Amino acid sequence: AQSVTQPDIHITVSEGASLELRCNYSYGATPYLFWYVQSPGQGLQLLLKYFSGDTLVQGIKGFEAEFKRSQSSFNLRKPSVHWSDAAEYFCAVGANNAGNMLTFGGGTRLMVKP
Amino acid sequence: KAGVTQTPRYLIKTRGQQVTLSCSPISGHRSVSWYQQTPGQGLQFLFEYFSETQRNKGNFPGRFSGRQFSNSRSEMNVSTLELGDSALYLCASRIGQGHTGELFFGEGSRLTVL
Numbered sequence: 001a002q003s004v005t006q007p008d009i010h011i012t013v014s015e016g017a018s019l020e021l022r023c024n025y026s027y028g029a030t031p032y033l034f035w036y037v038q039s040p041g042q043g044l045q046l047l048l049k050y051f052s053g054d055t056l057v058q059g060i061k062g063f064e065a066e067f068k069r070s071q072s073s074f075n076l077r078k079p080s081v082h083w084s085d086a087a088e089y090f091c092a093v094g095a096n097n098a099g100n101m102l103t104f105g106g107g108t109r110l111m112v113k114p
Numbered sequence: 115k116a117g118v119t120q121t122p123r124y125l126i127k128t129r130g131q132q133v134t135l136s137c138s139p140i141s142g143h144r145s146v147s148w149y150q151q152t153p154g155q156g157l158q159f160l161f162e163y164f165s166e167t168q169r170n171k172g173n174f175p176g177r178f179s180g181r182q183f184s185n186s187r188s189e190m191n192v193s194t195l196e197l198g199d200s201a202l203y204l205c206a207s208r209i210g211q212g213h214t215g216e217l218f219f220g221e222g223s224r225l226t227v228l
Contacts, residue, residue, distance in 0.1 A: 043219035100147035104157035
């Protein structure tokens with residue numbers, strides 16, 4: 001069975017600073033990997049996804065993530081954080097034969113200091 | 115076009131009651147899935163429907179059930195409510211099965227069980 005670990009429950013960064021959110025997954029085959037963002041009282045919005053090919057994936061809102069098979073990681077990065085990026089971020093893994101069944105990590109809550 | 119619509123947005127029930135939550139997917143989307151989000155367990159997959167058929171089911175007791183109608187709208191039902199069923203229930207839709215299309219989430223139905 002697949003699993004996802006987000007080691008950091010909370011992260012605080014200053015506005016304009018760079019950001020890296022960690023995600024480690026466990027899955028026997030090539031995974032489908034996703035990053036979602038959830039603002040308070042909202043549903044989840046897809047930031048980016050990795051299926052195959054180029055291991056550096058570009059997403060919306062200036063985010064990118066890099067798939068590293070050797071480290072079973074899919075870390076999310078942003079070079080300069082904006083106050084509006086404050087939210088909760090979820091990493092998820094899916095299987096080829098499992099349709100919409102995603103396994104989510106516990107989430108990382110990002111706070112941005114002015 | 116309209117996003118995924120979930121009703122009701124908030125509801126309060128007492129233990130032993132049952133509840134039905136509704137989800138209208140994005141127009142043209144035929145795949146609907148449901149997730150439960152709680153502070154303790156995080157985001158957990160409940161079930162997925164495509165063309166009125168349940169395609170996948172998560173590890174939840176039989177008290178949790180769902181269905182999909184011919185217009186792709188979906189409902190989920192929880193019978194004999196327990197305190198632990200208090201959660202945000204998220205519905206998500208996709209055009210078809212598989213991971214190539216984005217999974218769009220609604221804002222959720224927040225259920226409180228007293």
